[in-house]
Amino acid sequence: EVNASGEEMPTYIVGTEAQFPPFEIVDSRGKVVGFDVDLLNAIAEDQGFKVQYLDQDFAGLIPALQTGNIDIIASGMTITEEREQEVDFSEPYITAGLALAVPINNEEIQSVADLQGKTVAVQTGSTGFMKAEELKEAGVIAEIKDFPHVNEAIEELKIGGADVMINDLPVTEAFIAAQPDVIKIVGEPLNSESYGFAVRTGNTELLQKINTGLENVKASGEYDELLTNLPKY
Numbered sequence: 001e002v003n004a005s006g007e008e009m010p011t012y013i014v015g016t017e018a019q020f021p022p023f024e025i026v027d028s029r030g031k032v033v034g035f036d037v038d039l040l041n042a043i044a045e046d047q048g049f050k051v052q053y054l055d056q057d058f059a060g061l062i063p064a065l066q067t068g069n070i071d072i073i074a075s076g077m078t079i080t081e082e083r084e085q086e087v088d089f090s091e092p093y094i095t096a097g098l099a100l101a102v103p104i105n106n107e108e109i110q111s112v113a114d115l116q117g118k119t120v121a122v123q124t125g126s127t128g129f130m131k132a133e134e135l136k137e138a139g140v141i142a143e144i145k146d147f148p149h150v151n152e153a154i155e156e157l158k159i160g161g162a163d164v165m166i167n168d169l170p171v172t173e174a175f176i177a178a179q180p181d182v183i184k185i186v187g188e189p190l191n192s193e194s195y196g197f198a199v200r201t202g203n204t205e206l207l208q209k210i211n212t213g214l215e216n217v218k219a220s221g222e223y224d225e226l227l228t229n230l231p232k233y
């Protein structure tokens with residue numbers, strides 16, 4: 001297949017941890033769908049490249065990018081200074097932030113001020129994990145239990161193995177929408193974070209395509225359309 005410039009369309013391998021609704025989730029047919037996927041597909045269409053998704057653990061995404069197993073990370077990944085040392089990020093494409101969630105019947109924890117001596121469940125390698133480490137070093141929380149997937153952290157809350165989960169607010173909301181009687185969000189968001197697509201450091205050609213495509217998809221109104229049609233999980 002050739003693109004608008006008459007060149008053979010390149011295919012880029014996209015790493016994603018597809019248990020992170022509404023950004024990426026595997027549908028009933030086994031296909032990876034979600035806002036990140038829709039958005040990157042639209043960018044790919046605009047820029048004349050093809051994408052192939054590879055579902056893998058979040059903590060392995062940056063190493064996979066660095067070794068060349070994947071070309072792009074599209075996985076609700078927050079742009080952070082630490083990660084900027086390891087990968088190059090696109091322009092931010094959406095804003096999220098961390099929030100606390102507790103078992104549905106917990107009335108004790110309302111905010112970070114109530115986390116003294118508590119056990120926190122988080123996703124391995126996530127910004128929630130980093131926040132938990134910060135709170136542990138500060139002598140606030142007692143223990144961190146980390147899991148490859150958010151649903152496993154939620155499960156830990158459910159069985160009483162952890163008191164609280166720190167995770168991206170829209171994602172916790174999506175899990176709650178699917179299963180309303182297990183956990184609840186408490187307090188205000190802990191911060192504000194921006195997600196970016198990541199490419200290998202120095203891969204300016206691909207980064208340029210992603211950034212230009214993102215601009216075009218925003219300008220055309222397609223971005224807003226995708227946001228209003230988030231997948232139901």
Ligand code: GLN
Pocket residue numbers: 017020058075076077078079123125126127128168
């Ligand atoms: N936004 C969070 C981070 O970048 C979590 C991402 C994820 O688990 N997919 O660490």
